[in-house]
Amino acid sequence: MSADHREQQPVQGSRIDPHIGRYAHRTQGMVASEVRALFAVASRPEIVSLAGGMPNVSGLPLEQIGDMVKDVVTEEGPTALQYGSAQGDPALRELLCDYMSLEGIDAAPDDIIVTVGSQQALDLITRVFVDPGDVVLTEAPTYVTAINTFAAFQADIRHVGMDDEGVIPEELEEALVRAQLDGRPVKFFYTIPNFQNPAGITMSTERRAKVIEACERHDVLIVEDNPYGLLRYDGEPRPTLYSQGSGNVVYLGSLSKTFSPGLRIGWALAPSAVRAKLVLAAESAMLSHSTFNQLVVRRYLRTFPWREQIKTFNTMYGERRDAMLSALEAMMPAGCTWTRPEGGFFVWATLPEGIDAKAMMPRAIGARVAYVPGTGFYADGRGRQSMRLSFCYPTPEQIREGVRRLVTAIEGELDLRDTFGTTLAPPAGGLQAPAPDLP
Amino acid sequence: MSADHREQQPVQGSRIDPHIGRYAHRTQGMVASEVRALFAVASRPEIVSLAGGMPNVSGLPLEQIGDMVKDVVTEEGPTALQYGSAQGDPALRELLCDYMSLEGIDAAPDDIIVTVGSQQALDLITRVFVDPGDVVLTEAPTYVTAINTFAAFQADIRHVGMDDEGVIPEELEEALVRAQLDGRPVKFFYTIPNFQNPAGITMSTERRAKVIEACERHDVLIVEDNPYGLLRYDGEPRPTLYSQGSGNVVYLGSLSKTFSPGLRIGWALAPSAVRAKLVLAAESAMLSHSTFNQLVVRRYLRTFPWREQIKTFNTMYGERRDAMLSALEAMMPAGCTWTRPEGGFFVWATLPEGIDAKAMMPRAIGARVAYVPGTGFYADGRGRQSMRLSFCYPTPEQIREGVRRLVTAIEGELDLRDTFGTTLAPPAGGLQAPAPDLP
Numbered sequence: 001m002s003a004d005h006r007e008q009q010p011v012q013g014s015r016i017d018p019h020i021g022r023y024a025h026r027t028q029g030m031v032a033s034e035v036r037a038l039f040a041v042a043s044r045p046e047i048v049s050l051a052g053g054m055p056n057v058s059g060l061p062l063e064q065i066g067d068m069v070k071d072v073v074t075e076e077g078p079t080a081l082q083y084g085s086a087q088g089d090p091a092l093r094e095l096l097c098d099y100m101s102l103e104g105i106d107a108a109p110d111d112i113i114v115t116v117g118s119q120q121a122l123d124l125i126t127r128v129f130v131d132p133g134d135v136v137l138t139e140a141p142t143y144v145t146a147i148n149t150f151a152a153f154q155a156d157i158r159h160v161g162m163d164d165e166g167v168i169p170e171e172l173e174e175a176l177v178r179a180q181l182d183g184r185p186v187k188f189f190y191t192i193p194n195f196q197n198p199a200g201i202t203m204s205t206e207r208r209a210k211v212i213e214a215c216e217r218h219d220v221l222i223v224e225d226n227p228y229g230l231l232r233y234d235g236e237p238r239p240t241l242y243s244q245g246s247g248n249v250v251y252l253g254s255l256s257k258t259f260s261p262g263l264r265i266g267w268a269l270a271p272s273a274v275r276a277k278l279v280l281a282a283e284s285a286m287l288s289h290s291t292f293n294q295l296v297v298r299r300y301l302r303t304f305p306w307r308e309q310i311k312t313f314n315t316m317y318g319e320r321r322d323a324m325l326s327a328l329e330a331m332m333p334a335g336c337t338w339t340r341p342e343g344g345f346f347v348w349a350t351l352p353e354g355i356d357a358k359a360m361m362p363r364a365i366g367a368r369v370a371y372v373p374g375t376g377f378y379a380d381g382r383g384r385q386s387m388r389l390s391f392c393y394p395t396p397e398q399i400r401e402g403v404r405r406l407v408t409a410i411e412g413e414l415d416l417r418d419t420f421g422t423t424l425a426p427p428a429g430g431l432q433a434p435a436p437d438l439p
Numbered sequence: 440m441s442a443d444h445r446e447q448q449p450v451q452g453s454r455i456d457p458h459i460g461r462y463a464h465r466t467q468g469m470v471a472s473e474v475r476a477l478f479a480v481a482s483r484p485e486i487v488s489l490a491g492g493m494p495n496v497s498g499l500p501l502e503q504i505g506d507m508v509k510d511v512v513t514e515e516g517p518t519a520l521q522y523g524s525a526q527g528d529p530a531l532r533e534l535l536c537d538y539m540s541l542e543g544i545d546a547a548p549d550d551i552i553v554t555v556g557s558q559q560a561l562d563l564i565t566r567v568f569v570d571p572g573d574v575v576l577t578e579a580p581t582y583v584t585a586i587n588t589f590a591a592f593q594a595d596i597r598h599v600g601m602d603d604e605g606v607i608p609e610e611l612e613e614a615l616v617r618a619q620l621d622g623r624p625v626k627f628f629y630t631i632p633n634f635q636n637p638a639g640i641t642m643s644t645e646r647r648a649k650v651i652e653a654c655e656r657h658d659v660l661i662v663e664d665n666p667y668g669l670l671r672y673d674g675e676p677r678p679t680l681y682s683q684g685s686g687n688v689v690y691l692g693s694l695s696k697t698f699s700p701g702l703r704i705g706w707a708l709a710p711s712a713v714r715a716k717l718v719l720a721a722e723s724a725m726l727s728h729s730t731f732n733q734l735v736v737r738r739y740l741r742t743f744p745w746r747e748q749i750k751t752f753n754t755m756y757g758e759r760r761d762a763m764l765s766a767l768e769a770m771m772p773a774g775c776t777w778t779r780p781e782g783g784f785f786v787w788a789t790l791p792e793g794i795d796a797k798a799m800m801p802r803a804i805g806a807r808v809a810y811v812p813g814t815g816f817y818a819d820g821r822g823r824q825s826m827r828l829s830f831c832y833p834t835p836e837q838i839r840e841g842v843r844r845l846v847t848a849i850e851g852e853l854d855l856r857d858t859f860g861t862t863l864a865p866p867a868g869g870l871q872a873p874a875p876d877l878p
Contacts, residue, residue, distance in 0.1 A: 017712035018686070022626060022660065024570045024592075030719040057520040065520075066512035073505035081496040081504075081699035116555060116725040123724045127591075131463045149723040152566075153463075187461060221461065247457070260520035262730040273456035280469040284588040285562045285724070286555040291701040293729055 025132070029151040042370030048402035050389045051370040053197065053345050055257050059316055060309070068303065072295045084291035086283040087275075088114025088267070092294045095301040096267055100253060102307075103229050104243045107251075107269050113278045114289050118227055118252040118266035122146055122190075124281045125223060125250060125268065126153045129187040135179045137189040139167050141348070141377030141386070143197045143225070146190055150379075156184060157379040164339075166203030167191060169210040176218045188221040188250070193241060195228045195344025198377045198388035202342055205238050212245045220248075227254040227266075230310050232343035233318030247271050255297060257345070258310050263293045317345070323396035324389065327403035333410055338389075345392035348374075350385055354422035355413045357387040363412050369405035384424055464571070468590040481809030487841035489763075489828045490809040492636065492784050494696050498755055499748070507742070511734045523730035525722040526714075527553025527706070531733045534740040535706055539692060541746075542668050543682045546708050552717045553728050557666055557691040557705035561585055561629075563720045564662060564689060564707065565592045568626040574618045576628040578606050580787070580816030580825070582636045582664070585629055589818075595623060596818040603778070605642030606630060608649040615657045627660040627689070632680060634667045634783025637816045637827035641781055644677050651684045659687075666693040666705075669749050671782035672757030686710050694736060696784070697749050702732045756784070762835035763828065766842035772849055777828075784831035787813075789824055793861035794852045796826040802851050808844035823863055 042049045072080050087093075093109035100107050115121040122145075130136065132154035138146065140159030150157050158179070161171045172189070179186045191211070193203040203211070215222050224241045242251040254266040268278055282288075300306060324347055328338050335352030351357055358373035372390075374383030389406075391399055413423055481488045511519050526532075532548035539546050554560040561584075569575065571593035577585065579598030589596050597618070600610045611628070618625045630650070632642040642650070654661050663680045681690040693705040707717055721727075739745060763786055767777055774791030790796055797812035811829075813822030828845075830838055852862055 019660070019710065019712055022568055022624070023716065024566070024568055024573070026570075027567050027716055027720075030567075030716065030723065032715070032719060054522055058517045060516070060520065062513050062516035065516065066509040069512055070505040070509040073508055074501050077499070077501035077504065078497045079701075081499065081701035083493055083695075083700045116728070119726045120724060127463070128466050128469075129461055129463055131465075134463070145723060145726060152720065152723045185461070221458070256522075260731075261522045262518075262520035264725065264727075264729045271458065273458055276471070277462065277466055277469065280471060281466075281591065284469065284558075284584060284591045286559045286703065287584060288703075289555070290703045290729060290732055292699075293732065 026152055026154050029154055030148070031151070041365050047365065047368050047370050048394055048398050048405060049370045050391070050394070050399070050402050050406070051372050052393055053390055054393050055261060055345075056313075056316065056393055057260055057262070059313060060260065064304070065300075068299055069296050072292065072299055076295055080292045080295045082291060084288040084294065086113075086288050087279045088112065088289060089291065089294040089298060092298040092301075093267075095298060096253065099301065100251075100269065103226070103237065103240050105240055105251065105269070106243070111272055111275050112267050112269050113275055113282060114294060115266045115268060115282065116264045116286070116289060117256055117261065118225060118254040118268070119145060119149075120282075120285070121252045121266055121268035121278070122223070122225070123149050124278045124285065125188070126150055126155065127281050127285075128274070128277045129221070130155045133184065135184045135186045137172070137175050137179075137186055137220075139191055139196065139199070141198050141374060141383055142190065143192060144372075144376045146225070147377070147379050150190075155187070159378060159380065159382075160189075162196075162199060162201055164201060166193065166196075166201055166207045167211060169207060169214060172211060172214050176214060176220065180218070186218070186220045188223045189215055190223045190225065191241070192225045193238070194226055195231065195341050195346070197228075197344070198346050198372070198374075199348040200339040200341030200344060200346045201348075202235070202238065208238060208241055208244060212241055212248075216246065216248055222249045223252065224249050225252045227252070227257050228344035230258055231314060231317060231345075233314055233321055235342040242269065250274060258313065259297070259300060259306065263297060264290070265293060265297045314343075317343075317392060319396055320391040320394070320399055323399045324391040324403065327400045331403055331407045333407065333414060336410065345390050347389045347391065349387050349389055351387070351410060352414065353385075354417045354424060355410065356384045356422075356424040358384060359423050360409055360413050364406060364409040367405040367409045369402045369409065371406065465591055465593050468593055469587070470590070480804050486804065486807050486809050487833055487837050487844060488809045489830070489833070489838070489841050489845070490811050491832055492829055493832050494700060494784075495752075495755065495832055496699055496701070498752060499699065503743070504739075507738055508735050511731065511738055515734055519731045519734045521730060523727040523733065525552075525727050526718045527551065527728060528730065528733040528737060531737040531740075532706075534737060535692065538740065539690075539708065542665070542676065542679050544679055544690065544708070545682070550711055550714050551706050551708050552714055552721060553733060554705045554707060554721065555703045555725070555728060556695055556700065557664060557693040557707070558584060558588075559721075559724070560691045560705055560707035560717070561662070561664070562588050563717045563724065564627070565589055565594065566720050566724075567713070567716045568660070569594045572623065574623045574625045576611070576614050576618075576625055576659075577818075578630055578635060578638070580637050580813060580822055581629065582631060583811075583815045585664070586816070586818050589629075594626070598817060598819065598821075599628075601635075601638060601640055603640060605632065605635070605640055605646045606650060608646065608653060611650060611653050615653060615659065619657070625657065625659045627662045628654055629662045629664065630680070631664045632677070633665055634670065634780045634785070636667075636783070637785050637811070637813075638787040639778040639780030639783060639785045640787075641674075641677065647677060647680055647683060651680055651687075655685065655687055661688045662691065663688050664691045666691070666696050667783035669697055670753060670756060670784075672753055672760055674781040681708065689713060697752065698736070698739060698745065702736060703729070704732060704736045753782075756782075756831060758835055759830040759833070759838055762838045763830040763842065766839045770842055770846045772846065772853060775849065784829050786828045786830065788826050788828055790826070790849060791853065792824075793856045793863060794849065795823045795861075795863040797823060798862045799848055799852050803845060803848040806844040806848045808841045808848065810845065
């Protein structure tokens with residue numbers, strides 16, 4: 001190849017990667033975020049970030065936790081610093097049963113596998129169940145990194161619509177029937193029933209029963225992801241799908257939002273045959289989770305007033321949720337709508353007709369506020385008019401200021417729209433995931 | 440189905456798993472260990488276990504490490520307990536470059552991804568490169584959980600023979616050519632060049648050059664797994680393949696053997712395009728590793744005399760290696776052979792003609808000694824006459840007693856052989872992996 005010829009080649013990622021011909025097909029489904037650069041900007045101190053889903057761990061009593069982790073090393077060091085089993089520490093699994101009993105789940109420790117956050121549980125489930133082209137059903141919108149994981153295993157991701165009561169049973173039924181007509185196995189329906197990420201919606205009790213009925217009738221597993229369930233600020237708790245189903249639900253739990261994400265303790269509760277497969281998959285994925293972290297969490301659940309700590313978190317997050325909802329109510333322009341979550345971290349806002357939340361990002365950053373555009377929460381390019389606003393990390397005052405800045409950005413876009421027409425970009429299709437390290 | 444008819448059904452795992460029709464094809468490659476039950480027995484206190492590959496963490500100064508982990512929480516808690524990036528803490532990655540420089544590696548922090556032990560690095564590499572049926576070349580024998588990982592991604596695992604200088608270049612060349620003739624892409628050659636697990640063999644400097652030359656000529660990646668490299672008890676260090684190659688080597692490191700496996704800190708050092716893919720795969724696999732553990736290791740590498748700690752480990756492990764080699768020399772029956780490792784944790788022993796190491800296990804357990812039969816370290820049923828003996832965990836006295844007990848078991852089998860002929864079971868084929876939580 002002549003030098004001239006080479007100069008005509010476009011210099012792009014795929015051109016300059018000498019390994020490009022070697023990757024597995026699934027690797028094509030692993031996409032870098034197009035808004036990652038914006039997130040780097042969003043972490044600047046002058047920006048009010050309504051983008052991230054980071055819990056506010058500064059609310060934890062660090063001195064006491066420091067003493068606790070020291071005790072783990074000095075009293076249990078030879079165990080804590082050694083390899084453990086792939087299923088996870090048995091005593092921790094017993095304590096996780098107690099934890100889940102707060103949401104009405106009657107679980108056996110042997111049906112639990114401890115994972116690196118519930119994200120790893122989701123990854124192992126996908127690995128164990130999904131062949132390329134298999135259908136995975138999810139709510140629309142849904143958790144961005146779940147989409148990434150399903151895509152990384154080449155799933156055919158199909159969305160099911162939601163309203164204020166959660167997933168719409170008729171749409172779920174239609175998706176199940178359509179997959180059957182297509183001759184494509186539906187491997188599972190993935191749902192976040194409480195304070196959904198990103199929509200902030202909680203599935204009603206009646207809907208839960210209908211979802212279970214439909215999935216059982218079609219012999220389809222349910223994967224119930226419930227990291228926020230105990231972070232409820234008002235309203236009544238709903239029964240878990242796991243406790244209402246009859247063996248067709250894999251339940252995912254996590255201490256990332258109720259204690260600390262830095263320890264990466266999540267888990268799956270699964271029918272025993274499935275649990276056995278997940279353990280085998282975990283062995284080849286990482287041998288075993290950190291024994292040290294498991295013993296830290298074991299000690300935390302045994303000795304720490306963690307129920308009180310969750311109440312403290314709920315007071316704090318509840319105030320932040322209220323700050324966001326009242327700021328939105330007071331300031332958002334006509335034509336904007338948003339959800340009113342009873343718990344969790346997120347509000348889902350939809351902009352007036354003709355306004356593109358992703359196209360608005362540079363203007364918002366200019367106004368020193370960040371959010372996650374809605375497109376990342378769909379596998380099919382939808383969501384351009386929406387955005388996820390999180391209230392977990394900033395203070396109430398920062399939240400009010402953030403909404404004020406957001407409103408100036410929206411008003412700027414409205415002016416633009418009224419002068420030049422829609423700001424909506426043409427549909428792009430495919431995956432447009434934001435950085436998945438912002439859960 | 441009548442009750443009578445049901446009674447005739449064999450009650451086996453696959454029969455009673457209601458989810459059996461749902462699993463992905465790859466899940467068939469995830470096999471439970473047939474010797475797991477024996478390992479449970481092997482952990483009884485009256486047994487001398489020469490089976491496990493657990494480092495002797497009781498040699499660590501727990502009081503000092505306890506203070507250190509407390510400081511991480513009280514001084515850096517809001518960071519340590521929060522989510523991190525999927526690539527891993529930047530300052531830790533810089534310190535890992537210093538660590539690798541001890542073996543002559545000149546690395547950039549940006550080319551490193553921190554993983555849950557090097558096992559996760561191996562899993563991510565396989566995920567990124569291997570489609571079902573792709574060829575992965577390994578030494579024969581090789582690390583059991585590497586086999587499990589490659590099998591879980593449906594690789595066509597092909598072994599390359601070794602002698603006392605490591606992998607035999609002619610056999611590697613033959614395997615590379617044969618895959619080419621078969622029209623099957625070789626995705627990588629997996630090697631543990633130092634004190635190999637399980638064979639205890641170190642690849643000679645000359646062989647390293649030949650391996651690099653052959654793989655570069657065939658345009659095949661090398662995955663260099665080096666968890667034991669700094670645990671050398673005599674002889675001269677050899678250059679890493681990474682430092683000798685020209686961009687075709689992915690290097691795996693780990694602090695599990697030189698500090699603590701309970702913290703699960705391993706890493707991959709890879710060409711930057713490959714590293715980027717590994718980070719994407721890690722995001723969907725677990726979002727991020729434990730920030731807490733990374734900050735603990737960061738502080739350990741910054742403030743702790745870890746080079747001295749490795750010297751202390753080397754003195755201890757060297758004595759144990761010597762105890763094992765001299766006991767084998769003094770006691771093993773004629774016809775037995777074994778390797779003489781210059782470092783690491785393992786000796787590979789081969790029994791006299793006609794003796795099956797797996798068939799001998801019950802007798803060995805009866806004599807209160809355990810080892811890993813050789814079959815687990817091959818993907819093709821070979822290794823029945825061999826066993827892995829580890830000297831890392833038991834004391835020199837326990838090692839001598841263990842070898843004494845092992846010799847009584849071998850002598851019992853020799854009597855049996857001399858009376859009834861071979862004890863070798865017919866070849867079984869397929870995967871017969873021991874429990875992978877014994878690295």
